[in-house]
Amino acid sequence: MPRPPTLPSRLPRVGTTIFTIMSRLAAEHGAINLSQGFPDFAPPQLLLEQLHHHLAQDCHQYAPLAGVPALREAIAAKVAALYGRQYDAETEVTITAGGTQALTTAIMACVRPGDEVVVFAPVYDSYIPAIELNGGVVRVATLRAPHYRPDWNEVRALLSPRTRLILLNTPHNPTGSIWSAADMEALAALVRGTDILLLADEVYEHMVYDGARHESLALYPDLAARAFIVSSFGKTYHITGWKIAYCLAPAPLMAEFRKAHQFNVFCVFHPAQRALADFMVADPGFALGLAAFYQARRDFFRTALSGSRLALLPCAGSYFQLADYSALSDEPDTEFARRLTIEHGVAAIPLSAFHPEGTGQRIVRFCFAKHEDTLSRAAERLCRL
Ligand SMILES: Cc1ncc(COP(=O)(O)O)c(C=O)c1O
Incomplete structure (x- = not known):
């Protein structure tokens, strides 16, 4: 096949997103995936039933x-x-x-x-x-x-x-x-x-x-x-x-x-x-109940990590918890997140992924939109660090 014309990138600094990279790494190493921000709960049953209902109607x-x-x-x-x-x-x-x-x-x-x-x-x-x-x-x-x-x-x-x-x-x-x-x-x-x-x-x-x-x-x-x-x-x-x-x-x-x-x-x-x-x-x-639902998960996760050497930052909203690992390691956050996934079986996102110029801070992000059992197994591993 002839070579395609050269396409100068309009986004030369963009590569594969860190969320894909960390989720892939988590899957490869069988790690608990607290990296990408998605819940592991089922959607409301009624919503699923309503989707089934409408799939059978004339709205295609x-x-x-x-x-x-x-x-x-x-x-x-x-x-x-x-x-x-x-x-x-x-x-x-x-x-x-x-x-x-x-x-x-x-x-x-x-x-x-x-x-x-x-x-x-x-x-x-x-x-x-x-x-x-x-x-x-x-x-x-x-x-x-x-x-x-x-x-x-x-x-x-x-x-x-x-x-x-x-x-x-x-x-x-x-x-x-x-x-x-x-x-x-x-x-x-x-x-x-x-x-x-x-x-x-x-x-x-x-x-x-x-x-x-x-x-x-x-x-x-x-x-x-x-x-x-x-x-x-x-x-x-x-x-x-x-x-x-x-x-x-x-x-x-x-x-x-x-x-x-x-x-x-x-x-x-x-x-x-x-x-x-x-x-x-x-x-x-349903929507109004989410605050109490996720606050319980935040509190559960934070309590489960209280025995760890991670310093937890405040979390007033969203389903993300930042943790400072400087008591554990001097590594840059991308390296720490990789090692955490591969060697300790918990995937997180390095905070530098959210900074255009990177950051010297030693902080990673965990997603706590997960079942308590998942959070508890992840916390056990993190407490062993
Ligand atoms: C801050 C923020 N904005 C937007 C989105 C994207 O939302 P959606 O999945 O509906 O495209 C996300 C998803 O993680 C997010 O965290």
Whole structure:
């Protein structure tokens, strides 16, 4: 076969994601996989039954571009009940093929070559490639251990007349930190009087612990008026493999989002949308129960690790626990994570994977969205280190 033409990479610094690498390594070595962020719980039985039901109905052709109306209405009702903001299901809610697609599509809709986008590091791995593919220039604000709170003076210093977008994530992957009402007020003060847009990754919105409130941008009229807000059914209903999520935005912003969405995905798996619409109406309490459900797992895992030499960082939300291993080793975190998997049978993600420039810290991330038995076996191994 003739050699293909040379393709200069548009993402020269991107390789296989660390999540794939660590999950593969875990499988090869039979390690307990606390690396990739997915639950090992079954989805709610009723949701599965509803999917079966809809598979037997006549909904095998394209869904509407924006998503099945009943699902958009259920989402608008949920958001109004939780955050007191009424989104118009017709013009302000769009169903997407996962949170990552919603984030990438929002970036496509907003960012032109040369536009600056502020992100917070540690940063979820899809953001920077999506910004760069659209010619955007990344400006990184650093969240610092142990609380990983935004430093608003630093953020202010990163803003310029070219700033198009600020991309935030609360509850935060990988640190488990959450933004406070004071953070939201600081953000509102920074963007007031500008044309800066906001993109809020709220895929862990239902996983906030110790009685704290999830500070959705939807709670703040000034912020919501300039925001795309993303949540994911994958996280909420233990169905990461279904890849269904949604985006909320005021109608003029959503109109631009849909222009990008229609030529990128057009629409999402139809039977699952119908099943999710039914389930949201039938069991609105499921999502609300997640905080207690995951807080119990967080506490179980932290208690099980209390006899280890790992120093656990605070975890206020999400299903991730950071652990500082500097009492155990001086190795860089990628090396430590590899050795932990191969020699000790527990897979974790090195924190440097979430930093554009790497990090000198000795910290790894564990996912505790697992059965207690799995967490307990992993903790036993970690306590032997
Ligand atoms: C912070 C964050 N945003 C977005 C996503 C992607 O969500 P989805 O699986 O729905 O694409 C994830 C998944 O791990 C995540 O952790």
